[in-house]
Amino acid sequence: MKQRVSALLREKLGRDLVLEKPRDRSHGHFATPIAFSLAKELRKSPVMIAEELATSFGEVEEFASVEAVKGYLNFRLSEKFLAEYASWALDNPSDFAKGDNKEKILLEFVSANPTGPLHIGHARGAVYGDTLYRLAKHLGYDITAEYYVNDAGNQIDLLGLSIQLYARENILQEESVEYPESYYRGEYLDALAKGAQEHFGIEIFNDTTRQKELAMWAKDKVMEIIVESLSNTKIHFDTFVNESELYSDWDRVMAKMGNNVYEAEGKLFIRSESKGDDHDRVVVRDDNRPTYLAGDIVYHNQKFERGYDHYINIWGADHHGYIPRVKAAIDFLGYDSNKLEVLLAQMVSLLKDAEPYKMSKRAGNVILMSDIVDEIGSDALRFIFASKKSDTALEFDLAEFKKQDSSNPIFYIQYAHARIQTLLSKATVSQEDIKEASLKDLGENADTLLFHALLLPEIVEDAFVSRQVQKLPEYLKTLAAALHKFYYDVRMIGSEDEAKLLKLLLVVALSIKTGLSLMGIDAQDRMVKEEDA
């Protein structure tokens, strides 16, 4: 819709211009302050310019009016244009708000280490990534969702050790198990230890030489736990890449880096300082063990060799300092690091009874993503996280999280959709009457609601392109509000305009349902009242 208007204006005025949606509907559906910027070069007042432009438009099918007001140029869309667009959407519901982008994108997100279940902090990046993915798919992009599994290195060894320690204390009932400074703890170790006992036999717990073997078995089990909790939240991945399988390419990749890596003090360094990093980084330690960065170098090389137009990584904000060295590596490998876009998901901090709740994976007092899903459901979790700008730290109280009333906007939106379904089920006119009804002469309020519902395509596009997914839930909230108000103001069933009013509601329902599905949420046809516990 907006694209169409933009294109029309470009054709008429011969230039691109800012198009906005005025808050005040008396200013039309779209408006532009173009006359202000033209004022200087034309040496005329904006008011005059706007008036000249307005009169120069003449008759355009898409516009009911073009008015100049105080220097602004306000456009009112014609009923015909809106009605035709709405009818098209209802006839092609699965194409509504779709796009025809062709770009090939690799989106990497979550990528949590397979050393423990996902916690609430991971959930934010997971929801953000999956929402972007759904938006991109809908817009036609050829996008792949990928999970990078860090199944090599210290943390995996630590997992093996942690299981042994846990088993020695809780299964072998040893009295004095000595714990090192860092190891993992948490409820999940219990299942892992028991599983390992069944799989390997009890003797593996005291055999330090078999720590690695135990760890490699355990990380697959942990991945199963992770994937299950992702799928319970309808978060989908197309591909998983294991770090441990990338090192066979090591020599070849290092050769590509050329003299951008060098040896010193028995270690291998990368010249990242020359690319804006604080200093050069160690890639391989003097005992020959690769650092974390080494894995990311071979991984990003592999990504670029696979050949995408654009790469998006979603990282926790605490990793932002890591960006320069990865970009440096990509440049050194001979690729364009500008193709890599790193989006940061800010930390989530929890309040429990209004007190900050400190989480530490090592201490084992984490809030698991699966616990939250059990308590409030996937829909509410997704909605809450998708509603907040990802790069802003988010703070919420666990008690608020548990609320299942209207303070949770997901209920408000679902109720709007359910209301429409209820009305449709009470219709006194036929489906055919509704389908054939004209959307003209509906009056100002209905026109506003229709316009609002047809705005979804712009919102979807904007939300993805700007990577600001919260624009979608924000839009759905205001659309739901408009629907509720309309419902309150206008009696529809039995009205002489019933067919056209219900057709209008169908458009609103389509928009809500499509919008929710892009957030991984199913629209409901009925609201089930929560029982008071």
Next chain:
RNA sequence: GCGCUCGUAGCUCAGCUGGAUAGAGCACUGGUUUGCGGUACCAGCGGUCACACGUUCGAAUCGUGUCGGGCGCACCA
């Protein structure tokens, strides 16, 4: 100390390609259709958009600085 990031209503947050009177939800106060689900609707209360300067016809939005919060500054991931 250096870098990144954020600072909008009592609380949680939108708004930020500069544009017409700064928004929502929650909380608080008061209302609502002889009718479609009151899980709704309306109104009131509440703001020096952290502060200062600058750019501009116009700044919550852009720039610089100050103050304050978060994060990073590993051969940990």
